[in-house]
Amino acid sequence: MSRRDSARRGAAALVAAAGLMVLAACGGGSAPTAGTGAATGPVDPAAAAAEGEIVLYTPTVDASNTALVKAFNAKYASIKVTINKQGDSALTPLVEAESQTGKGVGDVYLTADPGFIPKHVDMLAPIQSTARKDPAYSPYVSRDAKSVVVQVTPYxxxxxxxxxxxxxxxxxxxxxxxxxxxxxxxxxxxxxxxxxxxxxxxxxxxxxxxxxxxxxxxxxxxxxxxxxxxxxxxxxxxxxxxxxxxxxxxxxxxxxxxxxxxxxxxAPTISATVLKTAPHPQAAQLFVDFALSAEGQQAFNAGVYSVPSGIPGTLGNISQIADRIDTSAISAADMKSTATNFAQCRTKS
CATH class of the missing domain: 3.40.190.10 (Periplasmic binding protein-like II)
Structure with a gap:
């Protein structure tokens, strides 16, 4: 096996191992109430323009969010993008509440929490972008094509x-x-x-x-x-x-x-998802499709790692560091106990 193939498999293992571990620990989510309905078929720019709006849930840094939205609007000026930037610990309850009530507000959720996707897979719509089938992305697409990695941010x-x-x-x-x-x-x-x-x-x-x-x-x-x-x-x-x-x-x-x-x-991965209760499902699919394009990757990943290779302004692409990324699985309980223990350590100072 070549180093490149080993690297790609290592990164895929990072995504899969973390997600499956949390799935086993947390179980499945409740079935969502249908909202306006998920988009079906190919991404449709005209239908997206008719919806005219997207609400983006994201925990990522302001510079990345702003650059991605600016680049998207340079191409699709008629679609307004509202950014709701909070941590995953605040955004996940929003998604859960919207799913339970069937009253969607968010359209696209960019998550850094590997456990969110397997636990909430029934709250997500399949990604329609044909880019998910590209060899650069296919190792990083979740089951049922309901999420795709769009960024790798080394710590x-x-x-x-x-x-x-x-x-x-x-x-x-x-x-x-x-x-x-x-x-x-x-x-x-x-x-x-x-x-x-x-x-x-x-x-x-x-x-x-x-x-x-x-x-x-x-x-x-x-x-x-x-x-x-x-x-x-x-x-x-x-x-x-x-x-x-x-x-x-x-x-x-x-x-x-x-x-x-x-x-x-x-290096946590940032994955793009379209929420099943999205009020603007066509525009949401178009936004994710753009995030997977070379233009979107360049805008979103300045100074970090993109998924495909050859993106200007990035540190490189995921396959270049995949064999250096730790692939340990992490459960929600592990992270909670770690935070508690660290707080106790601080009290000793």
Whole structure:
């Protein structure tokens, strides 16, 4: 088997393993009440334009959301896109409530929670875009074609170059940080993907690494990586994690910060779904179709990893890092207990 084939299978295993583990732990969801009805057949731009609107649920960073919507509207100017940006822990209950009542508000849900899809598969409509059958995407399409990976965001370690002039190269460097340094961490009880990152860190390096760090330093919790990185750029903290490659945009603007992505790469995937109760199902399908296009991938994935290769402005494509991504399965119970344990570690400081 070639390294490229091994990489592709490794990434597919990452998506499948995480999802199946949560399915076994959580069981199936309740059957949704039908909304306006899912789109059937090929993506229809004319029908999408007639609907004229999309509500996008997304936990991803503002820069990615804004760039994707801007590029979409450059091509489909008549379709208004309203962004509802919150963490998966807040968005999933919205989706569940809309499914139970049959009163849909959201149309497209971009989720970083691998457990959402297998648990809520009956709340999702099949993706109509023909791009899902493309060899670049087909390994990353869920069963029943109800979700498709659209982004891979590696988690890294960021620091203030003034207070940490030597930089950081390994996750093990967290064990030898100057106790005077202030640490910023995504709150694992709020950011689901951060909870997964913390769980995998504990599995790879032992729970003592992060727990001892939390006990030895002043640790600030942030609702997401974007907020944490702004705090790092402003000098509120000295080291931040898990950091995104969007740190590089702050660095380019003059902020005294840098970022590294040590092995193993902890990289949550962002998957696109169309909700079965979507009030604008045709427009929702068109939006996902655009997100899978080369234009959409370039806009959405600036500074991170795209799914297909050859996308300008990205770090590369998923197959290039698939064999470096940890493929451990994570359950909702694992992430909850990890967040609880980390909170207890912080009380020791």
């Amino acid at each position: 890294g370690l960021a620091w203030n170059t003034k207070t940490v002039p030597g930089g950081l190269k390994s996750w093990n460097d967290l064990a030898t940080l100057d106790p005077a340094l202030r640490i910023g961490v995504d709150d694992p009880s709020v950011a689901i993907a951060a909870g997964g990152w913390m769980y995998l860190m504990n599995q790879k390096f032992g729970p003592e690494l992060l727990c001892n760090m939390a006990g030895a330093h002043k640790v600030n919790l942030y609702p997401n990586s974007s907020t944490m990185q702004q705090a790092l750029a402003s000098g509120e903290i000295d080291v931040g994690m898990p950091a995104l490659s969007t740190v590089n945009a702050l660095k380019a603007s003059g902020a005294p910060i840098d970022v590294a992505f040590p092995d193993p790469v902890f």
